[in-house]
Amino acid sequence: MRKKGGRKGEKMGRMPCCDKGEVKKGPWSLEEDKLLVDYITKNGIVTWRSLPKLAGLRRCGKSCRLRWTNYLRPDIKRGPLSSEEEQTVFQLHSLLGNKWASIASRLPGRTDNEIKNYWNSHLRKRIPKKVPNVQANSASESVETKSKSPSTNHAAEWESARVEADARMSMDPIILSDPTAFTDCDYFLPAWNSEPGESFQESKDFNQVACAVKVESDSVVTMQAEPTFTVSSTGASADQICKIEAEETTNTGSYSPDSYKQEKSSDITLDLLLDFPNDGEYLQYLQGDLNDN
DNA sequence: AAAGGCGTCAACCGCGGTTCC
DNA sequence: GGGAACCGCGGTTGACGCCTT
Secondary structure: OOOOOOOOOOOOOOOOOOOOOOOOOOOOOHHHHHHHHHHHHHHOOOOOOOHHHHHOOOOOHHHHHHHHHHHHOOOOOOOOOOHHHHHHHHHHHHHHOOOHHHHHHOOOOOOHHHHHHHHHHHHHHHOOOOOOOOOOOOOOOOHHHHOOOHHHHHHHHHHHHHHHHHHHHHHOHHHHHOHHHOOHHHHHHHHHHOHHHHHHHHOOOHHHHHHHHHOOOOOOOOOOOOOOOOOOOOOOOHHHHHHHHHHHOOOOOOOOHHHHHHHHHHHHHHHHHHOOOOOOHHHHHHHOOHHHO
16 A cells, blocks of 8 residues: 655655646647557557656646546447446446446446446436435445445445335335335345345355444444355355356466455346346336436 | 526546555 | 555546526
8 A cells, every 4th residue: 555655755745646847737639649549559558657758748647547548448438328328327326336437347338437427417316315314325435334345345235225225114104105205225125135135145254244234323334344255146155156266267367366256246246236127116216207307 | 699507528636455666 | 564656446626518597
């Protein structure tokens, strides 16, 4: 982890990523785009920091990376999102919160920045008004959860959302007859009770996470342990799956068993959730009537 | 027609995470 | 093991165009 001290002999504070006086800021010109594309086409990307100099650009490396990944990359898909893409974004956002990069990774040709902008300007308004303080359950992670592993967070989010939805449903029968009173958590519940959701609940380590979450009140989540978990839709144990996954990746070069396992388990969870029927009742709000705005 | 408001989106900023030495 | 370099992410900003008054 990079510390905030900076280089020896320099002032305290974060080191600037580039010389602010030397670099150009603001919109990119056609010439700059061409220089960047030409250079990357010929030489590929070595390091972003050195790229601007080598390409003859007066830009920060970071700016080059952003321009390339969000705009110039050849596989970028432009234009508005299709209804299928929108639905995927809705689904993933309800599960992941503002994890734009994760969401974008599931939409080929779309970038995190594009998804984020599209969400803020088009999709967010289609979601029914939420009850204050339960907003964006998965997005509003506490400091405690943020400091834990991704898989722990994920499991914690599942459980806290489920508990919240359960409570709301049992406490407030009005919700059931008023779609506008629904929160993400409420849509979450049917998912939780479906087959993949049950499979997730049965996973070996999830129970540990669930226990830790349940003892907390007011949906503030503090984890005591850092378990890993794996979801199986085939009945295989978590250990078995992890073993298989590890074996499958032996030719991939750099490989960290723990991080891979955690990432993979989140992926599997996502895959399961994305398998939920799109025409299900709990996803109807995703279809969003634009005229409602 | 002009001015102000609003929505959209490209780009920037700063922080956290990972990798390298 | 620890510091430095670099990358990636999410939040925010600002320019610009369209709409409303």
